[in-house]
Amino acid sequence: MGGNSLSNSLEELDIAEYPNLKSLELSGLSYSRRVNIGRSESLRDLKINNVLFLYPQKIEVDAPNLVSLEYEGDDIPQLKLAKESSKFNNLTLNSRIYTLNDEWFCRLMESLSNSTSWSQVSLHIYSCDEINMGHLKQHYRVATPKVDVLDVIIESRVDFPTFVDALLWCFHPRRLNISSSFKMIIYLINRLLYMKNSSHSTDSHGNEPQLSQLKEVKAYKFDGKNESWHPVKPESMKLKARDPNEMEKFYFLLNW
Numbered sequence: 001m002g003g004n005s006l007s008n009s010l011e012e013l014d015i016a017e018y019p020n021l022k023s024l025e026l027s028g029l030s031y032s033r034r035v036n037i038g039r040s041e042s043l044r045d046l047k048i049n050n051v052l053f054l055y056p057q058k059i060e061v062d063a064p065n066l067v068s069l070e071y072e073g074d075d076i077p078q079l080k081l082a083k084e085s086s087k088f089n090n091l092t093l094n095s096r097i098y099t100l101n102d103e104w105f106c107r108l109m110e111s112l113s114n115s116t117s118w119s120q121v122s123l124h125i126y127s128c129d130e131i132n133m134g135h136l137k138q139h140y141r142v143a144t145p146k147v148d149v150l151d152v153i154i155e156s157r158v159d160f161p162t163f164v165d166a167l168l169w170c171f172h173p174r175r176l177n178i179s180s181s182f183k184m185i186i187y188l189i190n191r192l193l194y195m196k197n198s199s200h201s202t203d204s205h206g207n208e209p210q211l212s213q214l215k216e217v218k219a220y221k222f223d224g225k226n227e228s229w230h231p232v233k234p235e236s237m238k239l240k241a242r243d244p245n246e247m248e249k250f251y252f253l254l255n256w
Contacts (some may be wrong), residue, residue: 122151131162154180183244222249
């Protein structure tokens with residue numbers, strides 16, 4: 001059996017009887033406090049969507065060869081993986097929550113603590129509250145995970161620049177793919193340039209040590225008409241007279 005999809009109300013799932021199960025999708029689980037997926041040596045890909053969790057929210061997966069998890073829901077549950085899950089490095093979160101804040105980022109960092117290196121993390125965000133960066137840094141002091149590719153889609157046209165600050169503080173991605181309003185992308189560019197310029201300064205950055213780590217920024221813009229990517233100079237990007245709420249696609253190569 002290569003894949004399977006279940007739609008039930010459950011808390012424990014024994015999949016030991018499917019020794020060749022490589023992918024599993026759980027959909028429509030209702031009012032569960034936790035989802036406990038039993039031992040599976042073959043499971044590689046797990047998708048969980050449309051889950052109505054009760055608190056506390058927990059997902060426990062005993063799959064030592066798990067590679068990727070895609071989760072869609074209103075919040076981030078606690079994630080507990082098998083200790084041997086060293087291959088797990090691909091996480092996709094489609095968040096529908098409308099009160100995304102610094103506590104949400106703390107739960108995200110807890111989920112990411114399952115691995116110190118990630119090939120890809122994807123976030124789909126519809127809205128966001130103001131992020132209290134002081135609270136985030138004070139209450140969650142962990143090693144920053146190494147993320148090769150960070151994919152971010154921001155649907156809202158409302159400004160929340162502290163979300164950008166939290167993204168950069170939490171991930172330090174080598175490549176950042178972003179789809180957002182042009183004004184949000186301009187804020188991101190200005191923030192990246194500030195961090196790069198600060199790294200060349202002789203001043204001390206004791207309060208924000210990550211500022212001294214960004215060495216180089218390369219930016220690329222998607223041309224929808226020709227369906228191609230083109231390099232742009234970050235320093236030359238301005239809002240000018242265009243619609244600041246127009247959605248744009250950029251990607252950035254960051255050398256930390």
